[in-house]
Amino acid sequence: MDSICDTLDVEFANEISLLLEPLPSSQIREYFDDLLTTRQCGGLSVKHDDERGKGVYAINVFKEGQLILKDQMLVGAQHSSNKMDCLVCSFCFCFIGSIELQIGRKLYFQGLGISSNGKCHSDATDMEDDSYTVSDINLGECSTNNLKNTTPLPKEIVESLINGKLELPASGRFSLPPVVSCPGGCGETYYCSKSCADMDWKSSHSLLCTGEGSMSLCKEAVSEFIEHANDTNDIFLLAAKVISFTILRYKKLKAAHLKEEKNSAPHGLADISFSLLLEAWKPISVGYKRRWWECIALPADVDRCDEVGFRMQIKEMASTSLQLLKAAIFDKEYAPLFSLDIYGHIIGMFELNNLDLVVASPVEDYFLYIDDLPHPQKKEAEAITKPILDAIGDDYSIGCQGTAFFPLQSCMNHSCCPNAKAFKREEDTDGQATIIALQPIQVGEEVTISYIDEELTYEERQMMLADYGFRCKCLKCLEEGHQSNTNLVTAPTT
Numbered sequence: 001m002d003s004i005c006d007t008l009d010v011e012f013a014n015e016i017s018l019l020l021e022p023l024p025s026s027q028i029r030e031y032f033d034d035l036l037t038t039r040q041c042g043g044l045s046v047k048h049d050d051e052r053g054k055g056v057y058a059i060n061v062f063k064e065g066q067l068i069l070k071d072q073m074l075v076g077a078q079h080s081s082n083k084m085d086c087l088v089c090s091f092c093f094c095f096i097g098s099i100e101l102q103i104g105r106k107l108y109f110q111g112l113g114i115s116s117n118g119k120c121h122s123d124a125t126d127m128e129d130d131s132y133t134v135s136d137i138n139l140g141e142c143s144t145n146n147l148k149n150t151t152p153l154p155k156e157i158v159e160s161l162i163n164g165k166l167e168l169p170a171s172g173r174f175s176l177p178p179v180v181s182c183p184g185g186c187g188e189t190y191y192c193s194k195s196c197a198d199m200d201w202k203s204s205h206s207l208l209c210t211g212e213g214s215m216s217l218c219k220e221a222v223s224e225f226i227e228h229a230n231d232t233n234d235i236f237l238l239a240a241k242v243i244s245f246t247i248l249r250y251k252k253l254k255a256a257h258l259k260e261e262k263n264s265a266p267h268g269l270a271d272i273s274f275s276l277l278l279e280a281w282k283p284i285s286v287g288y289k290r291r292w293w294e295c296i297a298l299p300a301d302v303d304r305c306d307e308v309g310f311r312m313q314i315k316e317m318a319s320t321s322l323q324l325l326k327a328a329i330f331d332k333e334y335a336p337l338f339s340l341d342i343y344g345h346i347i348g349m350f351e352l353n354n355l356d357l358v359v360a361s362p363v364e365d366y367f368l369y370i371d372d373l374p375h376p377q378k379k380e381a382e383a384i385t386k387p388i389l390d391a392i393g394d395d396y397s398i399g400c401q402g403t404a405f406f407p408l409q410s411c412m413n414h415s416c417c418p419n420a421k422a423f424k425r426e427e428d429t430d431g432q433a434t435i436i437a438l439q440p441i442q443v444g445e446e447v448t449i450s451y452i453d454e455e456l457t458y459e460e461r462q463m464m465l466a467d468y469g470f471r472c473k474c475l476k477c478l479e480e481g482h483q484s485n486t487n488l489v490t491a492p493t494t
């Protein structure tokens, strides 16, 4: 598998192994203590030992149903295929625009999806004087949604939903933040506020923007990288965000360092540069475990005897993606970040952590609200909303879906009888992870969540958890495992 070997991996072997070296326990503790303080999570602590790895423990009592943790993601991305269903802020992932715009976009893409040649036709009518128009919509992909049971609406109605000329009954009750465009002018990412736009720009988007303001080496190269990710695996988009995030953090640390240096005796910048890169990389270094092509679960349709070839293909795909990313944002100053080994570890981190990004759709809430209206109002409203619902079909309730890395949630260990779960309450309308207690949790008790469907049988559970690289020894598994053993072997009589 080592035939794909990048010259970078050889040239910077030393730096790369330092970046991939596990942090000492004391630094891990310090990092998570800081994080818990900024998250205002007084009730938790992260413990780490070399044998068991990391775990989250209660230092306060939690009642059943109580919020344990709200975890802000380090990086996250909406799945490319989900972008047609939901327009969300690219930084906090809340829905933006209006109920009408959300519905209008969806219907617009459905309309494109049924075009006969199977390719998107971009005859979008430009509707002027609007912050968001159909021509702004990224036509990167076509919807192939199940449209069998839908009744299309006239194009004019879809347009007036998008441009705000048609107002749906009671939609004001579900008002959403206005759409803010990317300051770089890519016309591909949108935000709920200027502050989200600024934070995303500073955190990673400035390097990955395809607009005029892009800080990348070459906008076209960024587009090519994005296109490859959309065609193969959108996990690459997330990996690119991690690399950009690290570069921008590094630049910030370096600027602060240089400012300080002015007031004291200067040191060689070369020595300090790498230690600043290590510091910038720290939030990632607490998360990764294994390389993507080594830890990815073998898909059901791949035969065991083709495993080596499959893993080789995955590695090749990652290598292609990395070459495209290098063409877009490489700089010798932080060259080790662009090694295939580092790229593999970043993607492996997303592969091994069960961290779905989910935000419920206000469009679903809207139609449920209309359905719940008392008799005369309901009939009046439905005269308008029913044809729209019929046009959207069963997909009306699809929420925002993606992948994200939540630093604290990712420290939570699995149990098949967990005492907590990820659960979005009505007020949780953005991409943060929320963890709720399923039962009373005592001081000192470990907080556990289930990575899988815990209703599966013992054998099925162990098989699924093998993909995460461990055998579950929770109470439920110890009991059921013992039972399945005693079924096989005649229990000795005492």
Ligand SMILES: [Zn+2]
Residues within 6 Å of the ligand: 089, 090, 091, 092, 093, 094, 191, 192, 193, 196
């Ligand atoms: Zn936002």
Ligand SMILES: [Zn+2]
Residues within 6 Å of the ligand: 182, 183, 184, 185, 186, 187, 188, 189, 205, 208, 209, 210, 211
């Ligand atoms: Zn942009």
Ligand SMILES: [Zn+2]
Residues within 6 Å of the ligand: 415, 416, 417, 472, 473, 474, 475, 476, 477, 478
């Ligand atoms: Zn278990």
